[in-house]
Amino acid sequence: MRTSNRSGLDGRGRDKLAAGRPASDQQWEAIIACDNASNGAFIYAVTTTRIFCRPSCKSREPKRDHVVVFDSARDAAGAGFRACKRCKPTGDRLPDQEWVHQITDYIDTHLQEDLSLESLSQICHGSVFHMHRTFKRLQGETPVQYIQHRRIAEASSLLARSGLGIAEVAAKVGLPNVPYFTTLFKRKTGMTPAEFRTTAMKNGEQDKGKDDGDASQVNPNPVDADRR
Numbered sequence: 001m002r003t004s005n006r007s008g009l010d011g012r013g014r015d016k017l018a019a020g021r022p023a024s025d026q027q028w029e030a031i032i033a034c035d036n037a038s039n040g041a042f043i044y045a046v047t048t049t050r051i052f053c054r055p056s057c058k059s060r061e062p063k064r065d066h067v068v069v070f071d072s073a074r075d076a077a078g079a080g081f082r083a084c085k086r087c088k089p090t091g092d093r094l095p096d097q098e099w100v101h102q103i104t105d106y107i108d109t110h111l112q113e114d115l116s117l118e119s120l121s122q123i124c125h126g127s128v129f130h131m132h133r134t135f136k137r138l139q140g141e142t143p144v145q146y147i148q149h150r151r152i153a154e155a156s157s158l159l160a161r162s163g164l165g166i167a168e169v170a171a172k173v174g175l176p177n178v179p180y181f182t183t184l185f186k187r188k189t190g191m192t193p194a195e196f197r198t199t200a201m202k203n204g205e206q207d208k209g210k211d212d213g214d215a216s217q218v219n220p221n222p223v224d225a226d227r228r
């Protein structure tokens with residue numbers, strides 16, 4: 001069973017998060033003003049995204065409750081946070097491959113949520129254009145294609161293996177509009193969700209035991225780049 005928390009890091013990370021401290025009023029002012037002069041004085045991290053930044057970072061203003069402050073990038077990294085792609089608080093450029101990995105990781109664990117390119121680019125700290133281009137170059141498909149492909153694969157798996165109704169499956173993969181879900185599913189797999197389920201059940205009976213077939217393989221060639 002999938003959980004949205006990535007295990008392993010979390011328990012340990014939470015303990016270490018205690019090392020960060022709430023931003024003082026002065027630090028908070030510097031963060032919302034993107035104050036260049038405060039760079040070097042402190043680093044701030046956002047607990048919801050687990051990314052840390054320089055005070056001057058132009059990324060979306062975080063909620064103050066979610067901000068913790070560290071003396072250095074090293075301390076923030078030691079507490080389990082990752083360096084922001086945009087303001088590069090460690091001074092090193094985050095390799096594109098690692099950045100794309102952060103993005104796919106985020107998508108994989110948040111399929112049920114609204115994953116617009118705008119929100120994704122803010123969460124992952126890069127422009128929509130740069131994210132789209134870099135993602136496509138390294139991943140071989142656009143972020144939107146990747147999201148659709150993951151959603152349809154997850155839906156296929158749920159249809160084949162769970163007793164959930166179609167509307168429930170649709171909602172679980174972040175496509176709560178059932179007609180839209182059905183249309184997209186059919187476009188990607190050639191079958192409606194109901195047809196897919198019937199076929200999967202029939203195949204399951206025929207192949208009993210010999211194949212624990214991965215229903216996520218139904219979409220080898222996601223070609224269209226349309227946005228929702």
Ligand SMILES: [Zn+2]
Nearest residue numbers: 053057084087
């Ligand atoms: Zn940043």
